Amino acid sequence: MKPILDFVLKKFIQVGTLRVTFSDGTIQTYRGALPGVEAGLHLKTKQAERSLVINSGLAFGEEYMAGELAPEGCTLETLMIVLMANITQGGHVFEEIEDRLRYLLRPFKGLNSLKRSCRNVAHHYDLNGRLYDLFLDKDRQYSCAYFQREDMTLEEAQIAKKRHIASKLNLNRPGLEVLDIGCGWGGLALTLAKEYGATVVGITLSKEQLEEARARVRAEGLEGQVRFELMDYRNVHHEFDRVVSVGMFEHVGQPQFERYFRGIKECLKPDGVALIHSIGRTDGPGTTNAWLQKYIFPGGYSPSLSETLAAVERTGLWMTDCEVLRLHYAKTIAEWRKRFEANKQKIIDLYDERFVRMFELYLVGSELAFRVQGHMNFQLQLTRSVDAVPLTRDYMFESERAKSAV
Known part of the structure; x- marks a missing residue:
């Protein structure tokens, strides 16, 4: 050969x-x-x-x-x-x-049934929780941070990310009911409850994440305000004031795009607001690398805006705001790589050298996808009605500035 x-x-x-x-x-x-x-x-x-x-x-x-x-x-x-x-x-x-x-x-490849979705999520997110403590921030935010300043630490940038998202949800009064689809280990839900007075339901398909998220609720004494469920987004049958989904749309699969956004619409009250945060690609519809599909994110796919917005349009939802975050995830993963490298021996002890090589390749390849291959993040604000949010974006900036000043 x-x-x-x-x-x-x-x-x-x-x-x-x-x-x-x-x-x-x-x-x-x-x-x-x-x-x-x-x-x-x-x-x-x-x-x-x-x-x-x-x-x-x-x-x-x-x-x-x-x-x-x-x-x-x-x-x-x-x-x-x-x-x-x-x-x-x-x-x-x-x-x-x-x-x-x-x-x-x-x-x-993207036909993610309920059963397959559970299996796909478990493949990556039900790994030993200690692994994630060794390279993520203290809040275990496993998605793109938001670097408002070049000198921000990873912890500061992840706090800024949560506040950036909250500003777009327009949490203008306490007591709003929020659905967090793909809630991870619960960090965003807890922030929305503590800082904005929201009542939050978080759903996940990861048993490991569910256990940790529920433990955090008990530790924070927020049992009456935040709860987490092992549930697929397709099984939610309740209307909420707000819906947020961070880093989950990448796991939906292209054949389910329209079903996903139809589910968002069905979960929103008539004057509700949704914020979807996802990895995306700038070069149009594509495919997932075969190795990444097999070893890291089975069923995963980073969508283009063109195919995403086409699915949104077919549901009748309003896209009331769209923002593209370019190099923020590259900077995020660079920080994860530093921490991973610093804790390499501990991770070898948790797993083995083959696992470490696999994860190193995943992190390096992911960072470079954002630096040299046109990957980015996008945030879509969606509503059912044309007048669900103010006419200008001032409310977003004012909310973010108010929290940053605290």
Whole structure:
């Protein structure tokens, strides 16, 4: 397979330089016509070479996890920058075929039934809770932070994110009923209750998150104001003043987009307000990387705004505000990576070195997706009625400034 892989790499590397040490010890340098970063890759076995030819999108991650390929003379980040820059440039013929096949299969891959959704969530979010304590902020916010200032700590930026979202919910009086879809470990729900006087119901499909969230409610003495349930969004049959969903839409799956927004509409009172925060892509509808789909987020997909808004339009909801957050998640993941690296030995003790390599690849690849591959976050404010929110956005800024001054 080495001659075929050599041919593929000559076509693939159009940006920067990739120096490859093959399993037989020979070294070949591939230089692109466009300037860029230089990186090295060591393919330790013939199996690694063969896999990269047959299914590169899946094989690179699997062979890296197995230790059969590795960066050489550079960091994993540098190697990934070169590879991802060239994928963005156009990839190679095998990559294009794989991508087109994934796109054709997208309607089937994204069919997240109730049973499959539970299984998908458990795959990632029911990992040992100690893992998340070792790289997230103290509130376990596992989504994009909001860096109002360059010098913000991760903790400060996550607090700012929650207040930014709350400002768009227009929590203009205490006692408003809020539904938090995909509530995580409960941090946002607790903030909305404590700082804004809301009554919150949080739903999740993760048993580990549910247990931790309920424990936090008891510790805060908020049993009468906040409750958490193990429930799918499709099983909610109650109208709320506000609906919020942060980092959950990415797990819905494209075939369920319209059902999701129809559910949002059904959960809102006539004058209600919803805020949806999601990872998105700027290059139009696409597919999820095969390795990420298999090992990190089964059933996951980062949507484009075009396909998201098309689904919103079909439900009759008003999109009353839209904001795109560009590099905020890159900065967030960079902080997670620092903490992950600082606690690497503890994480190896929790799992093993293969797991650590898997998670490192996930974090590095995710950060670079926002830096070099056009990923971003978007926040959509949605209402059922045209006059559910004030005519100007001043109320958002005023709410945010008031909380920041405290």
